[in-house]
Amino acid sequence: MRYVSTRGRAEVLDFSQAMMTGLARDGGLYLPETIPTFSAEEIAAFEGLPYEEVALRVITPFVGDSFSQDELRGAIARAYAGFDHVARAPLVQLAPGHHLLELFHGPTIAFKDFAMQLIGQLFQLALAKSGDRITILGATSGDTGSAAIEAFKGLPNVDVFIMYPHGRVSEVQRRQMTTPAEENVHALAVAGTFDDCQARLKDLFNDHAFRDEVHLAGVNSINWARVLAQIVYYFTAAVSLGAPGREIDFTVPTGNFGDIFAGSIAKAMGLPVGRLVVATNQNDILHRALATGEYRVGTVEPSISPSMDIQVSSNFERALWLAYGRDGVAVSQLMDELKSGGFAISQGALQALRETFESGRVSEDETTAMIATIRAETGEVICPHTAVGVAIARGHIRPGVPMITLATAHPAKFPDAVEAAIGIRPELPPHMADLFGRPERTTQVENDADQLKSLILARRTA
Numbered sequence: 278m279r280y281v282s283t284r285g286r287a288e289v290l291d292f293s294q295a296m297m298t299g300l301a302r303d304g305g306l307y308l309p310e311t312i313p314t315f316s317a318e319e320i321a322a323f324e325g326l327p328y329e330e331v332a333l334r335v336i337t338p339f340v341g342d343s344f345s346q347d348e349l350r351g352a353i354a355r356a357y358a359g360f361d362h363v364a365r366a367p368l369v370q371l372a373p374g375h376h377l378l379e380l381f382h383g384p385t386i387a388f389k390d391f392a393m394q395l396i397g398q399l400f401q402l403a404l405a406k407s408g409d410r411i412t413i414l415g416a417t418s419g420d421t422g423s424a425a426i427e428a429f430k431g432l433p434n435v436d437v438f439i440m441y442p443h444g445r446v447s448e449v450q451r452r453q454m455t456t457p458a459e460e461n462v463h464a465l466a467v468a469g470t471f472d473d474c475q476a477r478l479k480d481l482f483n484d485h486a487f488r489d490e491v492h493l494a495g496v497n498s499i500n501w502a503r504v505l506a507q508i509v510y511y512f513t514a515a516v517s518l519g520a521p522g523r524e525i526d527f528t529v530p531t532g533n534f535g536d537i538f539a540g541s542i543a544k545a546m547g548l549p550v551g552r553l554v555v556a557t558n559q560n561d562i563l564h565r566a567l568a569t570g571e572y573r574v575g576t577v578e579p580s581i582s583p584s585m586d587i588q589v590s591s592n593f594e595r596a597l598w599l600a601y602g603r604d605g606v607a608v609s610q611l612m613d614e615l616k617s618g619g620f621a622i623s624q625g626a627l628q629a630l631r632e633t634f635e636s637g638r639v640s641e642d643e644t645t646a647m648i649a650t651i652r653a654e655t656g657e658v659i660c661p662h663t664a665v666g667v668a669i670a671r672g673h674i675r676p677g678v679p680m681i682t683l684a685t686a687h688p689a690k691f692p693d694a695v696e697a698a699i700g701i702r703p704e705l706p707p708h709m710a711d712l713f714g715r716p717e718r719t720t721q722v723e724n725d726a727d728q729l730k731s732l733i734l735a736r737r738t739a
């Protein structure tokens with residue numbers, strides 16, 4: 278399988294290379310040259326299989342010769358062994374026709390573990406073969422960073438530097454990043470927003486001399502392997518509700534457009550996904566883009582669903598590339614225009630996007646109210662991101678078509694927002710119960726690429 282950049286000017290890579298590289302050298306994002314498909318019979322055969330087996334079948338065609346079947350099977354088994362639910366991604370019913378897909382049974386209790394745990398295993402395999410050592414650099418609105426640290430802490434040949442916006446992540450998120458004692462873990466509190474962190478990440482990756490010197494590798498949702506791992510649960514969830522024999526809709530709490538983009542790939546692979554509903558909080562660039570055709574950057578307003586406090590949504594570039602008929606020149610132009618604030622999506626591309634994606638936004642008050650409503654209606658306690666999804670999904674349910682809303686984090690990851698809504702402070706799962714007793718270690722840095730570079734050079738353990 279060959280991987281090409283959305284901007285059309287970077288080297289074509291195989292799966293392993295695209296995974297290790299993250300951001301393409303022309304500034305674009307890697308995507309498979311062709312999207313493999315499954316027949317209805319092949320999808321029907323997923324029914325009742327363990328999550329790991331479906332993962333193996335879905336991931337295999339994207340991997341090519343990079344890993345053998347045995348290597349891949351072993352990596353998948355180790356990736357999900359630490360999850361605390363045997364189904365890995367269980368479904369819970371909320372109402373007639375509306376289901377919740379619980380994606381928070383991994384070690385850092387947010388859906389990011391699905392991809393990051395697998396990437397950790399695949400990186401280890403690739404590094405063992407090449408003998409390289411690498412520096413992982415990530416930017417996080419909270420959950421990616423903790424998931425990456427959990428997946429890479431203590432590994433030989435790897436340093437992991439995670440930038441998070443100082444003061445803008447929840448205390449549980451921060452502590453998950455600052456309490457691991459392993460020497461190769463470096464949490465960096467950046468004076469800025471998540472978008473600043475993401476912009477500095479791109480600066481460092483686009484400095485090719487620096488990038489080569491420290492063997493920079495990226496694990497943000499721009500990394501294709503992350504998107505790939507997230508395709509799997511669309512299949513397991515849809516098949517357990519009757520696909521491929523019927524259509525299934527999904528609503529996805531969205532920030533960087535990685536998780537929902539994975540759903541659109543599942544659809545392109547042959548899964549009968551009807552609508553994919555983009556659910557945003559008050560930081561609603563994606564909702565505005567789909568509603569008006571204008572992708573315009575605003576200012577980030579901190580919210581009670583901080584993992585979605587994003588204005589520049591990296592993976593949207595992948596959806597644009599597909600909607601523009603894989604035209605790298607057109608995508609490059611749009612990304613240039615974005616530097617001065619935004620761009621208009623062409624009529625044709627907008628129409629193509631609207632064939633798959635719908636969208637909605639909810640306010641902070643509606644989010645809080647929905648946490649209380651779901652508690653009253655079902656007894657379930659949901660996190661604020663999930664509540665954004667549930668609130669929007671309720672307005673998009675079609676008769677006869679099951680709706681699945683992705684529950685992206687455990688409520689205990691955002692206890693203040695949940696307590697404000699229902700007066701109950703959700704408890705952390707047992708493996709994290711001592712989180713507030715562990716010592717923290719973090720470094721405050723300016724929102725400045727040069728300072729970040731010197732710090733990484735000085736701190737690397739090799």
Ligand SMILES: *Cc1c(COP(=O)(O)O)cnc(C)c1O
Pocket residue numbers: 387388389420421498530531532533534535536537584585662685686
């Ligand atoms: C990362 C995250 C999101 C947004 O996911 P994207 O792939 O960036 O769209 C939503 N909810 C939670 C809890 C997250 O951690």
